[in-house]
Amino acid sequence: MKLSVLLSAVAIAGLTASANAADLGGPSTYSGYNAYSAASAPAPLIANFFDGAAPGSITVAGITVYGTVDYSAVYNSHGASPTGTLYQGSLYQISKISGGSQFNGTNNAMSQSFVGIKTNEKLSDLLGAESLTGWSLISDAQIGFDPAWGDIADVCKTLRMNNGLGAVPLDQTANLDGSRCGQIFNGALYGGVKNSELGQLTYGRHNSLLNDALGAYDPEAGSYAFSLFAFSGTVGGGGGATEDARWNNSIRYANTIGIFRVAGMYRFEGMEQGGDAYSGNIGVDLPGPLKGLSIDGVYAHFNDAIAASNLSAGDCAALATSIAACQRLDVLSATVSDNDAWSIMAKYNFSHFGFDNVTAMGGYEHINFSNPDSSLDSLTTIGGYQLFGGDVNYNKYLTDKQFDLFWFGGKWAISPKLTAAAAWYHYDQNTFVTNSGTSTTASTCNGKSGTAASGNCGGSFDWVGASLDYQWTKRLDVYAGVSYSQADDGLSSGFTYTSTWNPAFGARFRF
Template sequence: MASLADAADLPTTKAPEPPKSAPNCWVSLWDVLNTSFSDCPLSYAGITLYGTLDVGAGYNTAGSQFNGSYEKGVFYEIKKPSQSGRWSWFPNAQSTSVVGVKLEEQLYQDWLLIGAVELGYNPYSLMLINGPRSLADNNLNSAAFQTAHGDSSRAGQWDNSQGFVGVSNKTYGTVTFGRVNALAAEVISAYDPVRSNAFSFSGSFAGLGSTELARVNTGFVYRLEYQNFRVAGLAQVGNGYALGNGSMGEYQGQIGATFGGFSIDGVVSYAKDVVSLSSYAGTGLPAGYDPNAILKATLSNNTGFVLAAKYKWDPFEVYAGYTWVRLANPSDAFPGGFPTIALGVFVPAGAANASNYDVNRILNSFWVGGKCAISSSLSANIGFYYQNQNDYLPAPATCTGYSTGTSSSKCAGSKSAISGLIDYKPFKRVDIYVGVMVSNVYGGFASGYFKSQNIDPGAGIRVRF
């Protein structure tokens, strides 16, 4: 009877667990690195400071000289000036190094004031990323002596990644205005199985025909989510080039849905008078101009779409995506030249090509791949990427040759890559990674190239705060 009485005194429901103690955010470096962003943000009065530092080293079988203005410093994907094997620093190999602040402050009930300002930089040169500047650096260099370079929507601005303000409401959606990411660029990044600057080249798809379309400098974006569905729209406003845009008008619409582990998103896009910049590469420089301040441009009207999907069932994720882009001659020729998105760099009179697409150029791109979470701190990714173009030479011109010997860059051709990445997280804010990408070019894509393949094994560390 005594034992029964003791049993009757036991609780019939589980006692509530004591509340979790707050993490010791700033006691030591160990505590900082091993806490999440939500546990220990660098916040005050609704403003949060954040950043990323990504450094590494590796080897390119067809390498290039380092350029501190260029986002990646060196070429990871095979490019026209790529030549002999070279050991190199690998800046921003996993992701772009950035520093930014974001704002989230309650205005009234469910209404929030939001915003962000973010800059991207090269961690070895500490220079703001400036694609047009990297091109101008090579105006006096012939093809055999060029440093790494490439056009970019990041052009040395203090907000070269993003800089916007807006309002958000769970019911009515989110509206932002300012320097914003294009919807297509965000979808391609989100559905990339490897998602790396050095070990993926889906980034070359993100601008849908021109990398300058990856961001809009004066753009309105509206987003709305309802149950399992989401929609979004982007519209560029104002006088395009004069306000730091890469086109005279960019417009995109998005629709997507998530059902359990399956997600799908589609984006349609149109842009008018799109700019693709290039250097003079040591030839044809017009007299009387500072070679550090001028570039050539090819103009086009770009129409395209993106369709991407992924499915997750622990510990695996699979990804796939497709883009289609048509480049046509622009609506306007701008024979008198115009300013570029880079401060102090312009396209002089007569240097804008407005007839490059008398025959429309068609780009088809797709990718597929997967990710496996081996443990909570270790993952492996693999991806395959492919893009081809049509023969858009005007009649009666014909293509001759093969691979790097192809007669024209307007000939039909393709490029492809297969890549792998292993990522280890010893702390919540730290990634140690190793990866490799094998990239190839063929036909028109390879015309004028020194080599047609690059292999870029590399390793690095990324720290985020």
């Protein structure tokens, strides 16, 4: 799907909105940019384009068109060549396929580029019934894309393009699993009702509760280049499987009751996403002497969670295709598991001490992987990709695999336009028994990293990110930063290199 199609969709959406009469106006609900004072003198046309109304304010008759376009340049000390559908833009996390240094012009280093249309229609106005005051119809639909390449976000295609190739650096281009796999609406796609007292109930495709909560407590939230949570959906909202960072076929309820926030979600099985799943979230903004402190807790369970990967050369042979032909098949391998994840997180704004421009954030997350109790009813995964039945592993975790993750960081609004952020993320893996036949006791795993390590051995992983973001105008910001990641012991199994550092800079336009 090329960018021209996206631009046509935006144009059509704009025409549709302009056919309605009223502009509801009001403050923008789009977050993530700093306060900005308008110029005192009339600005020329180009300045109005970048410095007109704030992002998220193109609203007519309850319909809002909004979005982000992010261009960036990235250096990887150990990377792999990106392709157009890799929506993260670059391989920021050290991995098996990390090779030599890379410098690329790409996109989405700071945030996902997308176009969205959301609605908030008051039922009392729509139906002319005062008895419906406080009720609204709401919806949201988002198309994620890669502006540097002109493609719809489709990270599963990067797996397909590497079918049949080994994991030796330079054999493969950058490839990952993810929750955006070529669907037109690969971000949100939901609709429902909202009441000012009873909360909101929606059905469709949502971010997971864990995804949203981690984003709210991550200093580098939304940045593929600088945040582990944004780059890796496995730990950043997927509860062990990155495809589960967003839920198809799900129903979600959320409300604020006094100082408490509550939310719950349930995903029905099928709809290209394995088994069913459920999740709950409770949070609190503390008052009085503890004002500025927010705490959230989230739990999620996933049945038949799918972690997709590229096919091996043996898989391609079993499909009676050449390697070249195999790379054109929308067929992938997968590991299936039942996953449990829970997290507790907190942030504190230092306004009580006169530093309302400084916020500290941190938390803990635990993920448990176990063999599933059942097999998949369908071998179709997100984006319509098919799983090769001969290489779907239901028996990887003979004993449970566990991740324990900690993070800490903060944001500092140095000025109304300039914001600094930094974060450290660390997680550990236990030694578990797998069906691959490798060593399973801790004593045989100690001190082994990279190609000498077994993937079921205990290990650790660290990511450090830091960034500066300058809000040049209301809609345009420029940014620069760096991340560093390092894998050790079992979490570096098969790696030629065990660390990489990744400076990145770019510009982002939001409307």
